[in-house]
Amino acid sequence: MSKQICLQEFDDTFTLSYSEKTKGPENPEFFIPFTLDIIINGHKLDSSNHCSERISAALLKSSFWKQIFFEIDTSATSNSSVSLHLKCNLFSDILGDFKHANNVASIECLHLVYRYDTPCPSVYYSCLFNNLQYSLTSLMLHLEAEYPFAFSFYGKHLFEINYHSLLRIFTELSTPLQGPGEPDRAEILRMVLEKLRYFMLTKYNTVELMKECAKSSYRLQQCRNSIKRPRELEDKRLLRNIALVYRVLHDPIQKSE
Incomplete structure (x- = not known):
């Protein structure tokens, strides 16, 4: 089921919807396909859009992922504005232990939809970026409580x-x-x-x-x-x-x- 984080700034509305799928306990995996759709006034940006490319680069350059033991790359392909793979390095040395597990599930995918609705004729990247940053921070705090091992x-x-x-x-x-x-x-x-x-x-x-x-x-x-x-x-x-x-x-x- 999709959940939402909503922000209001003057007449502009920013909504981050997110959903995650889990699987297991058979063959737990420690990488997460991460997709983000960016929709501005009902128009979805494709991956070649300049705004999508800047957001993708900002995710790749962030030191946040390394601090929670993730390597991040763009090898994933999808129809989303941004498609990444999050690979967890923490469990790589103990994969053999998990062959005994019958109670360990893993996250199959994490899908985000970010909507920016504004009556203004011009859309500013800085406004989109700052509100997405805030929304992603709120999301990570929620995911920390929901999936602390990830x-x-x-x-x-x-x-x-x-x-x-x-x-x-x-x-x-x-x-x-x-x-x-x-x-x-x-x-x-x-x-x-x-x-x-x-x-x-x-x-x-x-x-x-x-x-x-x-x-x-x-x-x-x-x-x-x-x-x-x-x-x-x-x-x-x-x-x-x-x-x-x-x-x-x-x-x-x-x-x-």
Whole structure:
């Protein structure tokens, strides 16, 4: 079912509709076809339109995707204004673990429709760009809560740090001390993922960190400082002191992302 994010700016209306399809648990895949249709006053832009090309380039240049472990390319082909592939690198080293999974689904596709309706005879790219940027930020916050293993910056880093140690602990606890018997690998994977998902939804997500920053001036200052300096490996131990800049589209006017 399609969902919408609507914005009003004077007489102009901006609507981002989005829908996602999931599949599984057979043969889970870790890349997502991403399509975006841009419709201005009822006219859909094709992929060769200058505006479509600029939006596609802004998506490709954004550092946001790399921060949530995605490689992005334009190898996908469709009739949409913008067509991309999001390939997740986080799970590439543990694909063998998922052959035991019977409870893991994957996102089959993510389709967006962005409508810009205006009574003005002229349409300004900057207006379209800025409102699409805001809409995509709102969308990513929703997808973080809905699919944290795919779209959560904090959740995916939490997974990277803790997955192997949790898997080892649950495997040892499930292995009989004496006699024959093998642990149920599908059940172990389920327990590990559910444990991580619980912390993703309750502690390690953008909204929860914003709440903490609102209550703690120290936490707020730590997050502000993390934006100004290069990120280091040591930061992963202090994951909740890192602020993610939600700039899904690269903006050349901004000095840094």
